[in-house]
Amino acid sequence: MTSPEKNASPRRRRIPTAAVNRLPVYLQILTDLQLQETTQVSSDQLAALANVNAAKVRKDLSYLGTYGTRGVGYEVAFLIYQIKRELGLLTEWKTIVIGAGNLGAAITVNGGFASRGFPVVAIFDVDPRKIGARVGDLTVRNLDEMTDFVGNNGVHIGVLAVPSTAAQSVADDLIAAGIGSLLNFAPIVLTTPKGVAVRNVDLGVELQILGYHEQMRGQSSSQHNPVSV
Secondary structure: OOOHHHHOOOOOOOOOHHHHHHHHHHHHHHHHHHHOOOOEEOHHHHHHHHOOOHHHHHHHHHOOOOOOEOOOEEEHHHHHHHHHHHHOOOOOOOEEEEOOOHHHHHHHHOHHHHHOOOOEEEEEEOOOOOOOOEEOOEEOEEHHHHHHHHHHHOOOEEEEOOOHHHHHHHHHHHHHOOOOEEEEOOOOOOOOOOOOEEEEOOHHHHHHHHHHHHHHHHHHHHHHOOOOO
């Protein structure tokens, strides 16, 4: 087995976006394998579980400075460490949620974020009926307090769970407060300065994509089971 010292890359290089997007998938699979007490995994096994080809897996992992060992594969625990290191998951990234509606509340109380290194430390809203209410262990704060809170608490990430009409204004306020990474659930394309990282989660778009797959599945079924006349 190759030692961590030999596998570790001494100089970090920029990883292509497509590869970065696959790393969390590998990490989840590897974490599950570790829970099953699996200590080694081959690129073929990881590829099958991630639904990609093995060559792509090997290429993605090579960006981490690891190449596995022929006939043995990759050490699961060390590969988990390497991916976490590359994704910045060896550090906690304080996160705030804007919007205390059903979606914002669900995000806030989701313990899975904290366990992955993204603790939600505050939730904000502008609705007087929601301000002061409890959401999990947090009290909903007035959005007017957000700038001071970010500055005093070293917040890194802002989650937008607000209507599309308010999303751009909220994003502007978050960026002005010093936040450089946004997770946007509003169905709108945000305009942000260069250097601000934005990830969009449009549930409507995801459902539309599923609608396409359902339609294709229905066509396939009808072709295999023609109606008798």
